[in-house]
Amino acid sequence: MAGNSSTPGATVTSRALALLGAFDEHHRRLTLTELADRAGLPMPTAHRLVGELVAWGALARNTSGEYAVGWRLWDIGLLAPVQTGLREVASPYLHDLYGATLATVHLAVRDGTDVLYVDRLAGHASVPVVSSVGSRLPMHATGVGKVLLAHAPLEVQHAVLADLSRITPYTITQPGLLRRQLAKVLRDGYASTTEEMSLGACSLAVPIRRGPDVVAALGMVLPSLKDRARLVGALQVAARGIGRSLG
Amino acid sequence: MAGNSSTPGATVTSRALALLGAFDEHHRRLTLTELADRAGLPMPTAHRLVGELVAWGALARNTSGEYAVGWRLWDIGLLAPVQTGLREVASPYLHDLYGATLATVHLAVRDGTDVLYVDRLAGHASVPVVSSVGSRLPMHATGVGKVLLAHAPLEVQHAVLADLSRITPYTITQPGLLRRQLAKVLRDGYASTTEEMSLGACSLAVPIRRGPDVVAALGMVLPSLKDRARLVGALQVAARGIGRSLG
DNA sequence: CGACGCGCTTCCGTTCAGTGGAAGACTGGG
DNA sequence: CCCAGTCTTCCACTGAACGGAAGCGCGTCG
Known part of the structure; x- marks a missing residue:
């Protein structure tokens, strides 16, 4: 991992934030x-810094002396999605979609060069799904990621294309190929993946627009891509509904 | 509000955190x-500090130049409740309770000297309810707050008792009276309020224990306290179930 | 049209908060 | 008992953070 390369010149703030960033799904x-x-x-x-973070409530120390994320960060963090209204608005559409398809349904946004899963409805299907609410995945290997990347600023695209990590044998790691796929995503209005993130899992995804801007993506995970036309149609209907509700 | 009293001697970290703390439900x-x-x-x-927070993703700047809480803080914040498992475990019990009583049901923890509402099921009853998920309320004026305060360390009790703000005409603002109520809460195993937080709203609450420790409180909001025995019973059954599930 | 007010951004010399090596405390295990 | 590992405290040096002042961009009012 990071290793202790005590970067001099870093600001106090960036160090405090680095401490918060040390926590993730696998390091709670x-x-x-x-x-x-x-x-x-x-x-x-x-x-010293951790002491300050604990005093403020950003971190908490449990009885065994380990540190974890504190409630204070949770309740402030809640303001992020609430303020966009995305989750609330999308919720009924996710349920409808799930009802109509019985597939695992995803709502995701782009944050920096990651896909961030904002909401999810898990099907009981036998398809392996690696995402969960709050998790971040690379953009090049997920359906929602490709949609969001295709509509992202060029600088973000460059950054992502420059570092295509291999996850499964089917992950796209050639910048040229991905670039062509992104162009196709813009033309077709949807993206797909085939075992690029997780063996045995395919996905479809469409953009959610607020006016002209793509603000999120809606996706589903499936065992195969047969029946793709109907599913993409359902996704697009839902995405349009969400976009309209966002005003 | 705060006013600009540029406290000298404050650490950089505390200043950065103060900026995060500037956001709340009413200031998104x-x-x-x-x-x-x-x-x-x-x-x-x-x-300068806000610039660093934005660069890291703790804050985001929207098109109109205003700042809001960023997604990065949301997804790290999610690790706080997940790591205790409280919400997940309690969820079915909240639904059961709601089904049995049709009252607004609350799950809350203590964070510092506040009650933090961790989950909520809102009844369509005509009772005014001021809390929402992620909101903080004073401990002395809510049912769950009294429960958590009664089981809190002495230093916390002292801090709270020293500053009993008046919210309604019925809010308890005399330290002696509240102290006696807290003793009664310990004896009876439940707390109640009568229009102390919000006119027209009463509440009942019981502690949730993990082993010997009180880790949370379960409460409900009602138009009146009649039928209190049955409701407290239902709360206690649910609280015991949650405690058992927490291991 | 120019002057003004307002919110934001940049600059830069001073200074004090932050730094981190080193040493001390605590704990558990062999 | 001692040692290894983890955490905590100390303190003299230093460069990162500070914030007053000045500059910028924009809308508004006279």
Whole structure:
């Protein structure tokens, strides 16, 4: 992981944020040593900063001395989605879609160069699904990711195309091929993946527009892409409905 | 509000956190000037810190130049409740309780000297309910708050008792009276309020225990406290179930 | 049309908060 | 008992953070 490469010249704020960023789905509880290591800080520095974060409620220390994310961060974080209204508006459409298709349905936005899963309805299908609400995945290997990437600013596209990590044998790692696919996504109005993120899982996704801007993507995970026309149609109807409700 | 009392001696971290803390339910979008004012910082300082927070994704700047909480904070914040498992475990019990009583049902934890509402099922009853998921209320004027306060460390009790703000004419503002009520809460195993937070709304609440520790509170809002025995019973059954499921 | 007010951004010399190596405390295990 | 690992405290040096002041861009009013 990060290793302790105590970058000098980093601001205090960036260091405090690095400590918060040390937590993720797979690292929900960390010791001070792990925190210092993952944030690339010397221990005394990490110790002091973590102390401040705990005092404020951004982090919490449990009885066994480990640190975890605190409630204060949770309730402030809640303001992010509420303020766009996206989740609330999309919720009924996700349920409708699920009812009509019985597939796992996803709502995602782009944040930086990641896809961020904002909401999800899990089908009981036997398809492996790696995403969960709040998780981040690379854009080049997911349906919603390709949709959001196709509509992203050029600088973001360049950054993503420059680093296409392999996840399965079918993951697209050639910039040229992905670029052509993105063009096709713009033409067709939807994106698809075939086992690029997870073996045995395919996906379809369409953009959600608020006026002319693509603000999110709607996707589903499937065992295969047969019946694609009907499913894309259903996705587009829902996406248009959500976009309209967003005003 | 805060006013600009540029407290010298404050650490950089505490200032950055103060900027995050400037956002709440009623202030989801703020201009730089408002942020600087609410955090008590001079504008140039706020400007620099906000820039760093935006670069990291803790805040986002929308097209009209205002700032809002960013997705990055949302997804890290999600790790707080997930890591305790409280919401997931309690969810079915909340639904059962709602089904059995048709009252607005609440799940809350203590964070510092506030009650933090972690989950909620809103009844369509005509009772005014001021809480929502993620909101913070004072402990002395809510049912769940009294429960959590009664089981809180002494230092927390002292801090709360020292500052009993009046919210309605029925809010308890005398430390002695509240202290006696808290003792009764410990004896009886439940707390109640009568229009102390909001006119026309009463409440009942019970503690949720994980082993010997009180980790949360379960409450309901009602138009009156008649039938209290049955309702407290239902709450206690649910609370015990949740506690057991928490392991 | 120019002057003004307002919110935001940049500049830069001063200074004090932050730094991190080193040493000390605590804990558990062999 | 000692040692290894983790956490906490200390403190003298230093460069990052500070914030007053000045500059910018824009809409508004006289």
